[in-house]
Amino acid sequence: MVTVFSVVKKASQNTARRLAILLATLCLPGLPAAAQPTETGDFRAPDLVELVRLDPSIHLDIRYATSNNFTGRKLYAEARAFLQRPAAEALVRANRALKPHGYGLLIFDGYRPWSVTKLFWEATPPDKHKFVADPQKGSRHNRGCAIDVGLYQPRTGKEVAMPSAFDEMSDRAAADYQGGTTEQRRTRALLRQALEKEGFKVNPDEWWHFDYQDWRLYRVLDLPFFAIHASPRAPDAGPP
Numbered sequence: 001m002v003t004v005f006s007v008v009k010k011a012s013q014n015t016a017r018r019l020a021i022l023l024a025t026l027c028l029p030g031l032p033a034a035a036q037p038t039e040t041g042d043f044r045a046p047d048l049v050e051l052v053r054l055d056p057s058i059h060l061d062i063r064y065a066t067s068n069n070f071t072g073r074k075l076y077a078e079a080r081a082f083l084q085r086p087a088a089e090a091l092v093r094a095n096r097a098l099k100p101h102g103y104g105l106l107i108f109d110g111y112r113p114w115s116v117t118k119l120f121w122e123a124t125p126p127d128k129h130k131f132v133a134d135p136q137k138g139s140r141h142n143r144g145c146a147i148d149v150g151l152y153q154p155r156t157g158k159e160v161a162m163p164s165a166f167d168e169m170s171d172r173a174a175a176d177y178q179g180g181t182t183e184q185r186r187t188r189a190l191l192r193q194a195l196e197k198e199g200f201k202v203n204p205d206e207w208w209h210f211d212y213q214d215w216r217l218y219r220v221l222d223l224p225f226f227a228i229h230a231s232p233r234a235p236d237a238g239p240p
């Protein structure tokens with residue numbers, strides 16, 4: 001015989017089970033992409049260098065330190081850019097090679113803490129996920145070996161127009177996109193040649209993103225900028 005008590009008890013058990021499922025769903029929205037990747041093996045010790053300390057003629061437009069980025073949120077407390085030392089030194093050489101052509105490097109982003117990559121993934125619709133790194137694998141930015149970079153004109157200080165805007169999630173962002181003006185394609189090619197000559201490789205989906213050849217030697221990091229120790233200054237870096 002089914003008593004009132006047993007009906008109430010059964011109902012409350014069902015409710016409790018449903019609540020447990022609901023809470024699990026609510027508490028773990030990023031499942032299964034929530035955890036920083038565990039990496040085993042030998043890696044080089046991180047040696048993140050602030051780019052403008054190596055070469056003050058490298059300019060910064062760190063969009064993630066403003067709300068002018070695809071998330072519409074300010075994600076970095078400080079507008080700074082770092083790379084692992086060999087990548088930073090290669091970038092400085094590329095910047096020097098561009099000078100006689102009348103251009104300098106304009107940095108949008110360098111080393112990026114892993115937790116920011118996770119935020120990007122969650123803020124991006126699934127059909128645009130090719131434009132952001134899967135946090136389960138980590139980004140080469142998290143290893144301090146990827147750079148988002150355009151050009152500026154030292155004469156005017158202005159950004160040089162490319163076939164798409166930085167972080168534009170469209171076909172125009174592709175490194176081999178054939179639209180835009182002849183001049184935009186020329187400056188895009190100049191940027192790519194200067195960086196690829198120094199060991200960087202362009203991302204086919206993003207003309208501005210370049211991976212440094214040694215990225216596999218560095219592990220994914222989640223270090224905030226303020227925790228990166230000041231690196232020794234280059235002899236010709238000028239006053240801090």
Ligand SMILES: [Zn+2]
Nearest residue numbers: 146147148209
């Ligand atoms: Zn990038």
